[in-house]
Amino acid sequence: MERPAWLRLLTVVQLGIIGIVILAPLGWMVLSSFKSSQDVTAYPPSLIFAPTLDNYVHLLGTTPFIDYARNSLIVTIGSTVLGIVLGVPSAYVVSLTRISWPALLTLAARMAPGTLFLLPWYVMFRELGLIGSYWALILTHAVITMPIVIWVLLPSFDAIPRSVLEAAQVDGCGIIRSLWRIALPLVSAGLVVASILAFVFSWNYFLFALVLANSETKTLIAAAFNFVGEGSTDWGGLMAAATLIALPPLLLAAAVQRWLISGLTMGAVKG
């Protein structure tokens, strides 16, 4: 159906506003990372300036940025894998049994502010001697990743006809084999989406790393906090760090864009 011109115009304006709101800070961040310290704080901010790599050189030269990046990767990949290992079977069982309260519970845990867990966890991990270890961060970040995996996969599992799973049972599958051989291949698009969302959320999670990590295991995002000093803030350095930190999730999302969209809308309409 042909839509009236004013409606199309309105759509473009609306998308434009949303785009600006989302992209402007990103653009500012990237531009600022290439500015000298004078340009960064100039008011009004200038769009035309002499770009410099000083901030990046300084960042990589004076901070253990690569070490932090490794920490971030270890924690993020570890917690994403853990979230998948725990979340996939959980989502499958919730979908099969329709007993959904455990899934709701994980969602509630995800929605609660992180500070709520921080103190008890700090005490627990100290007793276990895990403060400053990767395990403390991987385990706590699984609280972020597992609910994502469960809730992204639930509609995908629900969309599999029950009779297909029953046929697998009759064909000789127990529940684990029916998950592994039949259900999981059928939700692969959803699994990719879940993994990426889990990766991004874990990568960007700030609070747990700030408290439970030490200087050896600190993640990038927590380390970037160091640039905000009490007296002065190295805005250029902070923006360079932020740009580098934002890169992996952006690249990931771009690489699997098509799956991302089809996976997110799957289950909404029957394919």
Place this chain on the structure above:
Amino acid sequence: MASIRFQGVVKRFGTTEVIPPLDLVIEDHEFVVFVGPSGCGKSTLLRMIAGLETATAGELFIGERRVNSVPPAQRDISMVFQDYALYPHMTVRQNMAFGLEMRNLPRAEIAERVDRAARMLQLEALLDRRPKALSGGQRQRVAMGRAIVREPKVFLFDEPLSNLDAKLRGQVRAEIKALSQTLRTTMIFVTHDQVEAMTMADRLVVLEAGRIQQVGTPEAVYEQPANRFVAGFIGSPSMNFFPASLKDGVATLADGTRLALPGCVDHDAVTIGVRPETMLPVPAGSPGLVVGIDLVEPLGSDTLVHFRCAGTGYVARVPPETRPRPGDTLTLGIDPARVHLFDPDTGVTLRHR
């Protein structure tokens, strides 16, 4: 190969009792059809045999083995589902081989069995396609192939023909029947279609509201229905039921028509059952039911005549050369020897034929 035995099996969903205590024995090699209207519990019975539902009470045996708590994987049965339930991400070959892989058969034997089943069902050309690229009839065949390769003790069919068009349905019906004669395995087939039931079964199990109404060969169920429900459900078009009274061997219908039924016991109220194919046109003036024709449905081989009697609609199946027309008056003779009598309150058969 195995017999199946239900002993006092009960199934409840929550507080709803879908199967009241039920006893039934299905013999080895038998082709049994569970037939009944939707919601009669026939699929639930089948799913209990498969192990996809568990009995709330009672005992279920496959062969001599009590299977109440045996998971479907270990029952050695195979099942064809109404929507075929093929694995969408596997090729036809993989679909058929899957159940054998799960049982750790050697690769060579799997390949051989799949090839044999594919030949039997003419699927050879489709082996490397995925279900999405198949027509409904082809998918149905793959579902059968997947069941056959397993060489199970019992085959279960859950309304496997209901998603096919009429022509294909007749063809596949014949194929399944031929298959049952080749394989000589116990087969249980669920359908709500009484034509399917009649044409395929060694024995019919007619169900209503979870209760077995009658068990018997198609001929026995057709000719000697146990009650009014079975009489009305089996046979197409359905049997005609006339309320009547019976005195001194003569029945009087609601419209005053008198019908000689020699040798029948007197009843104040009785239901007379007459199959449409046993009401044949006779010359006007002969004893019989004089009716005005409402509607005519020519089927080619014979013609269905719809008429009303004392306000209720009925059907007769007459030879095509009668050439009846709506509005005509027709006299239908009723052979007393082929009349069924039912108790109007309980529906129980009082007399056959």
